[in-house]
Amino acid sequence: MDIVVVGAGIAGLAAAHLFRVDGHAVTVVERDKDADRTAGYRLHLDPTALAVLKKALPDHTFSALEYSGTRGEAFTHLVVLDEQGRTRLRIPRGDESLMIGRRPLRRILLRELGDAVRWGVHAARVSHDNDRVSIRDQADRVIAEGDLVVVADGTGSLIAADVIGRPTARPAGVIGIAGRTPLTADTCPVVPDDLWRGPGFVVGPRATTAFLATHRPEANPTHAEVSPDLEDPYLLWSLVLDGEDRPRSDLLRRALAATTSWSDPLRELVRRSDPDSVDAFVFYRPVDLTGWPAGRVAVVGDAAHPIPPTAGIGASIAIADVGDLAAALRSSGDPTTAAEAMQQPMLRRAAQAQRSSSRVLAARSALRREALRRPVLGAVLPTLDRAIRLQTSKRD
Numbered sequence: 419m420d421i422v423v424v425g426a427g428i429a430g431l432a433a434a435h436l437f438r439v440d441g442h443a444v445t446v447v448e449r450d451k452d453a454d455r456t457a458g459y460r461l462h463l464d465p466t467a468l469a470v471l472k473k474a475l476p477d478h479t480f481s482a483l484e485y486s487g488t489r490g491e492a493f494t495h496l497v498v499l500d501e502q503g504r505t506r507l508r509i510p511r512g513d514e515s516l517m518i519g520r521r522p523l524r525r526i527l528l529r530e531l532g533d534a535v536r537w538g539v540h541a542a543r544v545s546h547d548n549d550r551v552s553i554r555d556q557a558d559r560v561i562a563e564g565d566l567v568v569v570a571d572g573t574g575s576l577i578a579a580d581v582i583g584r585p586t587a588r589p590a591g592v593i594g595i596a597g598r599t600p601l602t603a604d605t606c607p608v609v610p611d612d613l614w615r616g617p618g619f620v621v622g623p624r625a626t627t628a629f630l631a632t633h634r635p636e637a638n639p640t641h642a643e644v645s646p647d648l649e650d651p652y653l654l655w656s657l658v659l660d661g662e663d664r665p666r667s668d669l670l671r672r673a674l675a676a677t678t679s680w681s682d683p684l685r686e687l688v689r690r691s692d693p694d695s696v697d698a699f700v701f702y703r704p705v706d707l708t709g710w711p712a713g714r715v716a717v718v719g720d721a722a723h724p725i726p727p728t729a730g731i732g733a734s735i736a737i738a739d740v741g742d743l744a745a746a747l748r749s750s751g752d753p754t755t756a757a758e759a760m761q762q763p764m765l766r767r768a769a770q771a772q773r774s775s776s777r778v779l780a781a782r783s784a785l786r787r788e789a790l791r792r793p794v795l796g797a798v799l800p801t802l803d804r805a806i807r808l809q810t811s812k813r814d
């Protein structure tokens with residue numbers, strides 16, 4: 419079968435590997451000119467996503483992933499810190515996940531795909547031509563065609579909106595500003611101790627809610643597959659602020675203005691960010707999680723169901739989606755049946771992720787009120803814990 423994938427992001431690249439393993443011919447069209455400017459931070463991949471990737475990737479490529487990230491030792495607990503950086507709550511965890519930067523993840527997923535990925539190609543719409551389905555560009559020229567198209571072009575996909583008949587994303591009312599602070603001899607002593615063994619949330623009556631995590635991928639130096647993709651150690655900080663528009667300038671200044679209630683050392687970690695790493699993004703949520711007539715087009719990942727990053731689960735469920743699609747194609751051998759069959763598990767999984775992420779956002783406002791702080795903390799922490807543990811398996 420010929421399969422065309424739109425988007426060389428996390429879902430699109432995982433899909434390309436899975437289809438190739440099953441003997442299909444795959445073309446991936448990607449808007450970016452190359453992978454060099456891949457932005458983003460450390461992602462958390464859950465055991466279900468890792469099981470899909472293990473099936474999809476050659477052994478040496480999967481072990482390159484493992485060696486380019488961190489495992490359980492970096493996630494022995496989840497903590498809640500106050501504005502002084504003092505631990506208020508600690509939830510022990512035994513984590514089977516992988517924490518890996520978006521850039522090394524994408525670069526490793528690109529290995530072995532070679533010419534199958536066509537860079538600098540902006541897909542505009544899908545058209546059906548008898549038993550084939552085509553991707554067209556903005557001038558309505560056919561840029562690729564196949565027996566099945568997989569739409570994996572991320573949040574706010576116009577192609578997905580066209581195929582499904584409605585937009586798939588709407589703003590969640592909050593934005594994030596995030597950055598990476600290099601972990602050096604100067605910054606390491608300032609990092610709260612508990613953050614070396616797991617991520618934390620800063621919360622408090624006056625505090626801007628923030629997610630903090632240290633990331634220290636330490637590869638085995640003898641592992642030849644890894645070194646070009648390794649990142650220098652950093653602290654990831656991510657603030658959640660009210661708003662629906664992405665601010666484009668003065669991001670670090672805005673971040674510092676939002677953290678005036680933090681202790682000086684904690685705030686210093688934001689101040690010492692790598693300026694090129696500071697970015698802002700709008701949080702989106704899904705519009706409607708019901709199915710649609712699929713035809714020869716499958717819509718997966720953020721293109722179908724953007725989930726605010728407060729659940730830390732979007733990449734994992736995007737990978738689980740393409741795992742389901744490949745399995746459905748394997749068992750039915752028919753693109754239309756497969757695109758239809760994978761929808762219900764995908765939408766159930768997305769609804770569960772959306773609930774977890776919304777609970778965290780709702781709790782954020784309540785945490786500002788002293789009287790509600792203790793009961794809300796009690797309610798939200800198990801949710802955070804569940805969100806991170808959320809299994810995207812067949813149990814759904």
Ligand SMILES: Cc1cc2nc3c(=O)[nH]c(=O)nc-3n(C[C@H](O)[C@H](O)[C@H](O)COP(=O)(O)OP(=O)(O)OC[C@H]3O[C@@H](n4cnc5c(N)ncnc54)[C@H](O)[C@@H]3O)c2cc1C
Pocket residue numbers: 424425426427428429430447448449450459460461462463539540541542570571572573594596656699718719720721725727730731732733734735736
């Ligand atoms: C700050 C932040 C932190 C996050 N942390 C986590 C986390 O810890 N764990 C987690 O699981 N998830 C996390 N997420 C969410 C996760 O990044 C996304 O859910 C995931 O990237 C979705 O994968 P995708 O393949 O659907 O989309 P993407 O990875 O966004 O890929 C879409 C691709 O399509 C391309 N494209 C777009 N339009 C076109 C077009 N018209 N033609 C051709 N190509 C096109 C884009 O250039 C891109 O390469 C986080 C998100 C953010 C913003």
